[in-house]
Amino acid sequence: MEEKECHWGACVWVPDPEAVWVSAQLLQNYRPGDQHIPIQLTDGRMEYPVLPPAGLPPLGNPDILEGENDLTALTFLHEPAVLHNLRVRFLDYSSIYTYCGIVLVALNPYEQLPIYGEEVIDAYSGQDMADMEPHIFSVAEETYRTMIRSIEKNQSIIISGESGSGKTVSAKFTMRYFAVVGGAAQQTSVEEKVLASNPIMEAIGNAKTTRNDNSSRFGKYIEIGFGCKGDIIGANMRTYLLEKSRVVFQAAQERNYHIFYQLCASRDLPELRTLKLDSAENFHYTNQGQDVHIFGTDDVVELERTRNAFTILGVQPDQQMEIFHILAAILHLGNVNIQASGRGGDRSYIDVQANDRSLAIFAKLLGVEGAQMAQWLCHRRLAVGGEMLVKPMTGQQANEARDALAKHVYEQLFTWTVQRLNSSLRTHREQPKSFIGVLDIYGFETFDRNSFEQFCINYANEKLQQQFNRYVFQLEQEEYLREELPWNRIEFSDNQPCIALIEGQLGLLDLLDEECRMPKGSNENWARKLYDQHLNHSPHFLKPRMSNSAFIVVHFADMVQYECDGFLDKNRDTVFEEPINILRASQSELVAELFQKESAGGSLPNSSLANGSIRSGKRAHREHKLTVGFQVTCNALSNQQVVKILSLYTPQSDLEERVTLNFIRIVQVSAKGQPPQLLMDVRRVFPVMFPYLPPPQVSAAQLEIPESLKISFLRRV
Numbered sequence: 001m002e003e004k005e006c007h008w009g010a011c012v013w014v015p016d017p018e019a020v021w022v023s024a025q026l027l028q029n030y031r032p033g034d035q036h037i038p039i040q041l042t043d044g045r046m047e048y049p050v051l052p053p054a055g056l057p058p059l060g061n062p063d064i065l066e067g068e069n070d071l072t073a074l075t076f077l078h079e080p081a082v083l084h085n086l087r088v089r090f091l092d093y094s095s096i097y098t099y100c101g102i103v104l105v106a107l108n109p110y111e112q113l114p115i116y117g118e119e120v121i122d123a124y125s126g127q128d129m130a131d132m133e134p135h136i137f138s139v140a141e142e143t144y145r146t147m148i149r150s151i152e153k154n155q156s157i158i159i160s161g162e163s164g165s166g167k168t169v170s171a172k173f174t175m176r177y178f179a180v181v182g183g184a185a186q187q188t189s190v191e192e193k194v195l196a197s198n199p200i201m202e203a204i205g206n207a208k209t210t211r212n213d214n215s216s217r218f219g220k221y222i223e224i225g226f227g228c229k230g231d232i233i234g235a236n237m238r239t240y241l242l243e244k245s246r247v248v249f250q251a252a253q254e255r256n257y258h259i260f261y262q263l264c265a266s267r268d269l270p271e272l273r274t275l276k277l278d279s280a281e282n283f284h285y286t287n288q289g290q291d292v293h294i295f296g297t298d299d300v301v302e303l304e305r306t307r308n309a310f311t312i313l314g315v316q317p318d319q320q321m322e323i324f325h326i327l328a329a330i331l332h333l334g335n336v337n338i339q340a341s342g343r344g345g346d347r348s349y350i351d352v353q354a355n356d357r358s359l360a361i362f363a364k365l366l367g368v369e370g371a372q373m374a375q376w377l378c379h380r381r382l383a384v385g386g387e388m389l390v391k392p393m394t395g396q397q398a399n400e401a402r403d404a405l406a407k408h409v410y411e412q413l414f415t416w417t418v419q420r421l422n423s424s425l426r427t428h429r430e431q432p433k434s435f436i437g438v439l440d441i442y443g444f445e446t447f448d449r450n451s452f453e454q455f456c457i458n459y460a461n462e463k464l465q466q467q468f469n470r471y472v473f474q475l476e477q478e479e480y481l482r483e484e485l486p487w488n489r490i491e492f493s494d495n496q497p498c499i500a501l502i503e504g505q506l507g508l509l510d511l512l513d514e515e516c517r518m519p520k521g522s523n524e525n526w527a528r529k530l531y532d533q534h535l536n537h538s539p540h541f542l543k544p545r546m547s548n549s550a551f552i553v554v555h556f557a558d559m560v561q562y563e564c565d566g567f568l569d570k571n572r573d574t575v576f577e578e579p580i581n582i583l584r585a586s587q588s589e590l591v592a593e594l595f596q597k598e599s600a601g602g603s604l605p606n607s608s609l610a611n612g613s614i615r616s617g618k619r620a621h622r623e624h625k626l627t628v629g630f631q632v633t634c635n636a637l638s639n640q641q642v643v644k645i646l647s648l649y650t651p652q653s654d655l656e657e658r659v660t661l662n663f664i665r666i667v668q669v670s671a672k673g674q675p676p677q678l679l680m681d682v683r684r685v686f687p688v689m690f691p692y693l694p695p696p697q698v699s700a701a702q703l704e705i706p707e708s709l710k711i712s713f714l715r716r717v
């Protein structure tokens, strides 16, 4: 802001320890260089605050701009102005949507609003974005119309925000919009199929976390293909980085993937009895969170929805049963009782004689031999001096191998299901003339305990943020140039240094891969190397005072502490080959198909980032594996997978495939089970939404919201 004289009575914003910002009036003319200025707060109190180094406190906007539907129309665009405007729109106008130039900012209302019906779709259809109130449908309409106007100009909508902020809900609204506007002329049910893919993907890829009861644990990019008349003629989905550790472990209050609970809850249905399921409380893989229910969700009804959706997509009931067999088998595998034996517990065994019931059911459901599986769950083959030896595994190793197998089977099934859905969504009539892509990537997240999964998710978000910064910033400046407006180069905080810390040479991933290649590599050694390399060198890397096995990354959205424990194993992500060979020879067609195409030691066909590497004999020790982290980095370099999507949109990109971007940024107004904290939440993601605005000026200690304000948010209808 240019420092100039400002007069008595002018409205300014001053930091407040409780309300974040409060408005006040100047009681004296301001002259550049003044250190203090008397002000009067709206409650009548007088103060004489020290002025910030930049001069005056942020100036208030004229009353006439109160509740403006585009933030860029505000005379003064700074943090208090943004917060105040979003608050006024939310509380006084009941509007959760606001434009910020080309970006739609959405607040998650955490309540059903009557603004998504067909009549609203009709109202937005064919209208110009500038003539309509901000809405997710206005972005969808703009995207659709631009695509129709300049056919073959592909479009994409990027939806970003923290976990639980409402990305998936918004993605579904956009897809519904396209299904309605692009479906009328069609006889086919393509649009119905596109919508039906949602419940299936949610059943197998979403789970309850402490942040969100229906959290997507994978990234999704769906491309909806349109014909020359603007009608939907097909779709294709790509998925990224499924959180497969959830299959075998859940933190307190969290759940495994919904589909497991749907099946357990429906176990008494006659056709599901062969699955030999029990209550979810009785399976190790579904009960670690100690709360198998979701308030307000009936898992029996949900399974019904999942099955209907499968049917709409052409997956026949017998094939659905094959899928359910595999899912149930995973639960039984988790209950297989592996016991330590031998001197010092250096061996393990599964008591097949005493009939480990879980193993028997697992084997039967997957069409394999129980005794064979028991043998290869407790032993591994090793190549020593040109000979193959069989080495027993300790109880712990065998349990880990069992979990690795469970995760691998689930991942293969997930990948297969996506391919299966894609084949139903593919058009056979004609090639799409253009497409609209919707990117619903897992949101930035931080929990009490953060591990490798959060690290990968937050890294992907860091990349997405960079694309966002650069794209929005560049567009803004291009517009100034086009309109020949005078402008100074606006500095925005680029997050490249943080990305370099993660993916650069000797960065966190590089060192992790190096440690994974060491015969005696350990999480502790890796942590030490990180401290040596980055502590006091990168401003984005910190060490927690009380721990030698954790590190902190200062991300664009938040500081996150990661526990090193488990990083090496998760990054290596190895599965032993012998149990896979048994599955490959399964009598079940689907099971055999799932494992048929993968080659030992290589990556899986069409797999997501979280693909596993299969370990067999000697190669397992010598070869550099395609670790998960390494793949993320590779992708960053070779424009594949997650980062391919992001890179595709780089304006400077010389890739031929160019698309126009449409951004939707979502802010979580209240976290699950907590009172709404509008200002707090908007504030936390402030640099995320408005990277080109000045950074916040008040300290974290001043961010508490007063009780009175929380109640007024709660009362909003």
Ligand SMILES: Nc1ncnc2c1ncn2[C@@H]1O[C@H](COP(=O)(O)OP(=O)(O)OP(=O)(O)O)[C@@H](O)[C@H]1O
Binding pocket: 108, 109, 110, 111, 112, 113, 161, 162, 163, 164, 165, 166, 167, 168, 169, 170, 212, 213, 214, 215, 216, 217, 441, 442, 443
């Ligand atoms: N527009 C909306 N209207 C009403 N409720 C909403 C809206 N958007 C989100 N919600 C609520 O917020 C919850 C979380 O939303 P959603 O699952 O879309 O979050 P997300 O950003 O996709 O989270 P994650 O990254 O964890 O997958 C929803 O289950 C719903 O209750």
